[in-house]
Amino acid sequence: MFPPIATVGPLFLAVRALGLRDHLAGLVVPYATFALPLSLWILTSHFKELPLELYRAAKIDGCTSFGAFRRVLLPLAAPGLVTTGLLVFISSWNEFLFALTFTSAPERRTVPVAIALFSSGHAEPWTQIAAASVVATMPLVALTLLFQRRLVAGLTSGAVKG
């Protein structure tokens, strides 16, 4: 809810108190925390769209509640899981403010922070910045292309009439 700039101060104190400065864990924990509400929201709506009768059919066919979830609901929710995973990955991959604040050692810098630090006092190396940006975007493009088939909706068509 809050803009990141409002939370970065107290979070910095918390990260420092936990001794997580310059550790990737110091970024993983806040990223996971901030991504959770959106992920839950998307996934809830995905699971809600699955027909209740499929769950019932799986239970009649001998599954436990968890078995029905694992064997039937989870495979059908795959597009939602992939979509959510990609969104969270993109936002974490591109995140700048926390990464800049919670890390200082060069070997712990994330890509956006490293690119921002290309600039020195004397010159802006635009060509290098542009090249680095392209390289940094490649994994995202590759991932999206890889999972494109999975993202196509309508996997549940044919389960129930209509």
Added chain:
Amino acid sequence: MASVRLRGLSKQYRDGAFAVRALDLEIADGEFLCLVGPSGCGKSTTLHLIAGLEEPTSGTVEIGGADVTRLSPRERDLAMVFQSYALYPHLDVRGNLAFPLKVAGLSPALLRQRVDETAELLGITSLLARKPRELSGGQRQRVALGRALVRRPRAFLFDEPLSNLDANLRAQMRGELKKLHETLGGTFIYVTHDQAEAMTLSDRVALMNEGRLEQLGPARTLYDEPRSLFAARFFGAPALNVCAPAALGLSPQDGVLVGLRPEHLTIDAQGPLRGRVYLVEPMGADAWVTVQLDGVRVTARAEGTIALRSGDEVGLRFEPTRVLRFDEGTGARLTATGG
């Protein structure tokens, strides 16, 4: 296969409404029982209670003489065919048929053999490699049926399995289901709101109304000897003619309604009842003629070849023994001696 017995079964929702109220029902081993009634009468809930998909508020469910009220669906060993088919869309037909067996932990060889046998029985062998979305409605229905049969469960539950099919296919599948029951001899519990399915398929019919068992018996008995106005009206197409006795020229009687099935009311030029034709519905062999009598419209049967038009004056005739009498207040049937 096993018998199923419901004792005082009730399901009350949180808002206090009863879906099923004190239902006592015994379904014999190998019987084909239809649960029928209008929408919202509690028939589907009853099926869910038998399957273990819902928990009863009170009462017990027994399968094969053992109390299973507190057991989960998997422990009850029943199979169910859903109205929406509920095929697993991520599995092909073979995967769908094999699913219950795989969950049960059958050996791959035995599993394969059972799936092939079932596919053969239902004539879906050529579809085994297809996904549900590549099947037509009738084919999906067969696969759903196959997934139930492959289990060899203790009883089969059907939740309006034919409602989503078009009329021709429905009639064909209805016939196949009946034949299947004769061949396999299993306990079938079949929920439907379609009186034609109930009439043609079942050994016995349990008619439900507002969560209660209205009448139980062979379909023929419910048709000929309905215990209430509700039962009389539910069976028969076109619906029962209901009116005050005087409208049919019978001696007036307070608090009594009479019912007469359309096929027991015939067009006859010399008939004692006179009226004007309101509507003619030719059905092929027969024609249903709605006639406006004095203050009431009734439907009568005529030969399909009859040449009548709206507004024509006609006579009607019926056998007084065919008249059913009901208490106007309670809807209970009044027998000749009592009424």
